[in-house]
Amino acid sequence: MTISIATFAIWPLVEPWVDLLTQEGPVAAQAVSYLKWNILAIPFTLISMIMAGCMNGAGATMYNMIIMGSATWFIRLPLAWLLGHEILQDAEGIWIAMLCSQVIQSALLLYTYHFRDWQKFAMIKERKTVTKGNFNGARI
Secondary structure (H helix, E strand, O other): OHHHHHHHHOHHHHHHHHHHHOOOHHHHHHHHHHHHHHHHHHHHHHHHHHHHHHHHHHOOHHHHHHHHHHHHHHHHHHHHHHHHHHHOOOHHHHHHHHHHHHHHHHHHHHHHHHHOOHHHHHOOOOOOEOOOHHHOOOEO
């Protein structure tokens, strides 16, 4: 939550910061557009990172692969092409597609975290004892 609040606090500073980096009008306009759409995506990126981290830590990596892969291949890329090349005919369409895929990805990860049985991957059924090598019966 703190990172999201801090991210939105920098919203009014985007243009002055971009002005420090470039004096080229078209470059500055694209940088401002990119940063503003990415600032909007930060809360969804954080949700994705946290939920995916929980499931990865438990070993439920297949959920992440399917959700993140699908969000990229079936939402972000086609939508980026449609918005960027066909509808808006500008890079801003690509940034919008990135935001849309982040929203859907985070929603699916949040749904999976709350309603799917991903925790079953964290259960250890039995511990094995190592008897060979330098471990001399150490438990793992």
